[in-house]
Amino acid sequence: MVSSLPHPTTSAGREGLAALLARPEKAVVALDFDGTLAEIVADPEQARAHRGAVPALAALAPQVASIAVITGRPAGVAVRYGGFAGVPGLEHLVVLGHYGAERWDAVTGTVRAAAPHPGVASVRAELPGFLDGVGAWPGIWIEEKGRAVAVHTRRASDPQGAFEALKGPLADLAAHHGLVLEPGRLVLELRPPGMDKGVALTDYVRETGAGSVLYAGDDLGDIPAYAAVEKLRSDGVPGLLVCSAAEAQAVPDLAARADLTVPGPAAVVGLLAGLAEATGPAET
Incomplete structure (x- = not known):
């Protein structure tokens, strides 16, 4: 483990991180958007990904099976606010918008959607x-x-x-x-019922055949995704749960279940950059 990576506080989290580092090409890294990749702001229409998010994601994405941004926002809005479109290195990125009802794939640049409720x-x-x-x-x-x-x-x-x-x-x-x-x-x-981040994450992990999963979130809406990772762990898929928690904004129910808590989007970006460094080609 490189020195720039924080240490999970639980044995399950350490196992999840170790599995990701051992076989990054089999790992799915899944992330909430607001509060995780972007700071929480008074007007949601003004939210934008942290300035370091896209470079960190572009460095990490080629090393892993996939990066999935899972959000309640429409997929196209998250792509626009994240600045994800047309970025070299992000071909392994998908955005699951509306909790999975919409999907944007970086490799095609198109959105697919189910019929509205x-x-x-x-x-x-x-x-x-x-x-x-x-x-x-x-x-x-x-x-x-x-x-x-x-x-x-x-x-x-x-x-x-x-x-x-x-x-x-x-x-x-x-x-x-x-x-x-x-x-x-x-x-x-x-x-609509049946739309949550846990369903979206579970379906995507099964689709990719991932051997490990990391999920990072910050709010009550991320608890179903936490539960999904906990279920995957019980089924033999190692996982790491990360809580993005600025000191004044921590959600106790989420932080209590996390393997690793970091202080907000800037620290999430730091974690992604550390993972990119740890899984990238060795320097000669």
């Missing part, structure tokens, strides 16, 4: 009046995500209070339209 259109039309009816606080706003709709409370005068007050009513609204409510960091997302 009709409940999303119904919720989209009903949500503004619904929020007015439950007494929505100033600062609450709706993010259109194509195959899902999200309600943000970050700009409210009491962000956490608004978040807690809206969880129940929005869960009822989601269920009425055949959707589910997924809480995140001061965001409540209404989306």
